[in-house]
Amino acid sequence: MSVFNPRVAIRRHAEVPAVCEACGHRTALKNRDKEMDDALVDSTVLDDSRAELALLHRAERLFARFPDSNDALKVGREQLHPKQHPRVSQDLEFQAALQADPELSDFLRHSMFHLSTRSAGVTRLIEQLSQRDFSAIRCPNCDQGRLHLPEEFYHAL
């Protein structure tokens, strides 16, 4: 079984697209070294993790509004003790509230997690990566932001 490793995968590309998380400047990077590639991957993971944490917080607020709901999208496999909380496939009130946030709805449909464990893990990852040195990939345009890989490129690596 092979494990996806973006740090290895990015090395295969002679040129990679990059975008500044602060000003949105787009560029293409050639002549990169491993330090730069590692920084690009970590920078991308940091921004992905921040976006995921925002979704997890929205999930938390939504779940708190429906403490007794056993909707399948609320109680993931790990959260559900099937004998104590028989799963119902759909809780119409919960579903109606979820429809107001299409991005969250999509996220919950494609995720399986234990909310508090996942939130704690993502928070720890963000703290670690926030302390990392990103000077190798400072934005050439604004000189403030750091570059990261565009989402579609990163997920196709």
Ligand SMILES: [Zn+2]
């Ligand atoms: Zn910039």
